[in-house]
Amino acid sequence: MLAHPFVVKALSGTIPFRLVPIGSDQFGGFLLAIVIGITAIAASLPLGILLALGRRSDMFLVKTLSVGFIEFIRGVPLITLLFTASLLLAYFLPPGTNFDLILRVIILAALFSAAYIAEVVRGGLAALPRGQYEAADALGLDYWQAQRLIIMPQALKISIPGIVSTFIGLFKDTTLVSFVGLLDPLRGVTQIVRADINWKGIYWEPYIFVGVIFFLICFGMSRYSMYLERKLKTDHR
Amino acid sequence: MAEAQKQMQVSDEIAIDIRQMNKWFGTFHVLRDINMTVNRGERIVICGPSGSGKSTLIRCINRLEEHQSGHIVVDGTELTSDLKNIDKVRSEVGMVFQHFNLFPHLTILENLTLAPIWVRKTPKREAEETAMYFLEKVKIPEQALKYPGQLSGGQQQRVAIARSLCMKPRIMLFDEPTSALDPEMIKEVLDTMIELAEDGMTMICVTHEMGFRPGGGEPGDLHGSGPDRRTERAERVLLEPAVRPDQAVPQPDPRPLTCAARHLHACRFSGPVPLQPRSTCPARPIAFWWSRPKS
Numbered sequence: 001m002l003a004h005p006f007v008v009k010a011l012s013g014t015i016p017f018r019l020v021p022i023g024s025d026q027f028g029g030f031l032l033a034i035v036i037g038i039t040a041i042a043a044s045l046p047l048g049i050l051l052a053l054g055r056r057s058d059m060f061l062v063k064t065l066s067v068g069f070i071e072f073i074r075g076v077p078l079i080t081l082l083f084t085a086s087l088l089l090a091y092f093l094p095p096g097t098n099f100d101l102i103l104r105v106i107i108l109a110a111l112f113s114a115a116y117i118a119e120v121v122r123g124g125l126a127a128l129p130r131g132q133y134e135a136a137d138a139l140g141l142d143y144w145q146a147q148r149l150i151i152m153p154q155a156l157k158i159s160i161p162g163i164v165s166t167f168i169g170l171f172k173d174t175t176l177v178s179f180v181g182l183l184d185p186l187r188g189v190t191q192i193v194r195a196d197i198n199w200k201g202i203y204w205e206p207y208i209f210v211g212v213i214f215f216l217i218c219f220g221m222s223r224y225s226m227y228l229e230r231k232l233k234t235d236h237r
Numbered sequence: 238m239a240e241a242q243k244q245m246q247v248s249d250e251i252a253i254d255i256r257q258m259n260k261w262f263g264t265f266h267v268l269r270d271i272n273m274t275v276n277r278g279e280r281i282v283i284c285g286p287s288g289s290g291k292s293t294l295i296r297c298i299n300r301l302e303e304h305q306s307g308h309i310v311v312d313g314t315e316l317t318s319d320l321k322n323i324d325k326v327r328s329e330v331g332m333v334f335q336h337f338n339l340f341p342h343l344t345i346l347e348n349l350t351l352a353p354i355w356v357r358k359t360p361k362r363e364a365e366e367t368a369m370y371f372l373e374k375v376k377i378p379e380q381a382l383k384y385p386g387q388l389s390g391g392q393q394q395r396v397a398i399a400r401s402l403c404m405k406p407r408i409m410l411f412d413e414p415t416s417a418l419d420p421e422m423i424k425e426v427l428d429t430m431i432e433l434a435e436d437g438m439t440m441i442c443v444t445h446e447m448g449f450r451p452g453g454g455e456p457g458d459l460h461g462s463g464p465d466r467r468t469e470r471a472e473r474v475l476l477e478p479a480v481r482p483d484q485a486v487p488q489p490d491p492r493p494l495t496c497a498a499r500h501l502h503a504c505r506f507s508g509p510v511p512l513q514p515r516s517t518c519p520a521r522p523i524a525f526w527w528s529r530p531k532s
């Protein structure tokens with residue numbers, strides 16, 4: 001059984017399996033897409049919310065940093081960031097630091113989609129009437145209580161379509177990691193197709209297969225978001 | 238020491254004390270040298286034309302707006318930039334808004350229990366019991382599990398009043414509580430407010446409905462041509478409440494708030510005036526709310 005070093009470390013502590021650690025250069029396929037996708041999605045939502053709040057903050061420093069970060073990330077292609085992750089970071093980090101490539105990619109993908117999520121959530125925040133903040137204030141709730149109990153539940157609900165779009169985009173962008181040497185599903189397919197003469201003539205088939213799987217996952221996310229919207233609908237107008 | 242004692246006693250009786258308060262929006266001087274004292278149990282109506290700063294004034298009382306100079310002391314706590322004081326005042330002062338501002342993603346019951354649970358740290362059960370008590374008081378206990386969007390405007394405003402009451406406030410502020418309501422719903426909200434007034438709650442109510450108009454005059458007169466005319470009319474309005482001659486005339490304290498820039502006025506009614514609705518003019522809530530019963 002093959003598994004990534006993280007997984008090995010995490011599992012071997014609890015379950016006495018014989019897992020063989022493998023390097024980032026061998027870890028690939030849909031499992032890679034899903035690992036990067038899910039981790040980055042899970043990390044980017046809270047980060048995006050904080051960035052959105054930061055951008056609306058009265059505190060000059062917090063606001064400037066948030067705006068700067070969001071605009072920088074949105075202004076630079078993901079590919080550039082990925083190359084940065086694979087090459088430049090290695091120069092900046094102290095020599096000898098073993099900072100795994102997949103981890104770097106995950107962090108960058110999370111930062112990347114966090115910037116988009118921040119803008120989507122900011123749209124949701126802006127759509128809330130000022131009266132909601134005032135009512136929360138007038139009842140004596142403090143800033144974080146008001147955000148957590150009143151503002152965010154409503155703002156996130158409004159932002160569900162935008163958030164899910166961002167997630168879908170992020171998930172599909174995981175195929176870009178092939179450019180920095182990781183084995184994403186498409187790259188795996190390409191290698192197989194090129195290596196085996198039997199694929200000649202029907203080389204498009206595996207690509208369609210990969211496309212269908214991506215479609216199913218993304219379509220699933222989209223349906224889930226619609227289900228969530230329906231379930232959370234409480235305005236009954 | 239004795240003097241401190243004396244001051245304590247005075248502040249015990251005074252619910253809200255505003256001294257030489259000034260408020261600007263940027264360069265726009267909205268409130269100028271406001272002086273106002275509200276005793277405990279007093280019910281005050283603030284009226285004046287739209288844009289005169291009525292909302293701004295009561296929003297200063299719970300610091301939804303910050304004042305730039307002067308003093309505001311609410312329930313013995315001075316409002317400064319000290320967040321502790323602000324939170325203390327806000328939990329003692331309930332506010333009802335023109336557009337209700339209920340939380341649409343929570344049920345009525347959750348709307349009512351949220352602040353007691355998170356601000357007062359009341360146990361959930363107890364908070365729910367209190368909530369049901371006040372829902373019964375505003376006569377809609379059967380709506381507890383619905384969402385605000387499923388209620389009529391009048392019901393929503395009564396929920397908003399109940400939500401404030403759940404914090405057991407000592408002072409209630411109303412910012413045009415009936416302005417967004419259809420005429421037939423105004424009465425149910427006013428009935429709730431009258432009941433509250435009868436229970437001895439300290440209340441400040443803002444309205445631009447000029448209920449206290451001189452006999453025959455239309456409220457529209459106030460929005461007449463020049464500012465001088467407006468002032469003059471408004472002053473007369475304050476002094477001559479709209480009651481028919483056969484009714485006992487309430488005695489307003491003719492001390493308009495000083496607000497030189499815009500024409501802001503307060504009507505003060507104090508003393509043991511049991512409030513009674515005057516059913517003859519349902520469209521004029523304030524007149525019908527604050528008039529003295531026939532003796």
Ligand SMILES: Nc1ncnc2c1ncn2[C@@H]1O[C@H](COP(=O)(O)OP(=O)(O)O)[C@@H](O)[C@H]1O
Nearest residue numbers: 262265267285286287288289290291292293294
């Ligand atoms: N947040 C604000 N920023 C700038 N000007 C404001 C703000 N709120 C109110 N004003 C101005 O202050 C004046 C008083 O407003 P307000 O207190 O709402 O009046 P009222 O409640 O008596 O109708 C108005 O001229 C309004 O335009």
Ligand SMILES: [Mg+2]
Nearest residue numbers: 291292293413
């Ligand atoms: Mg107003």
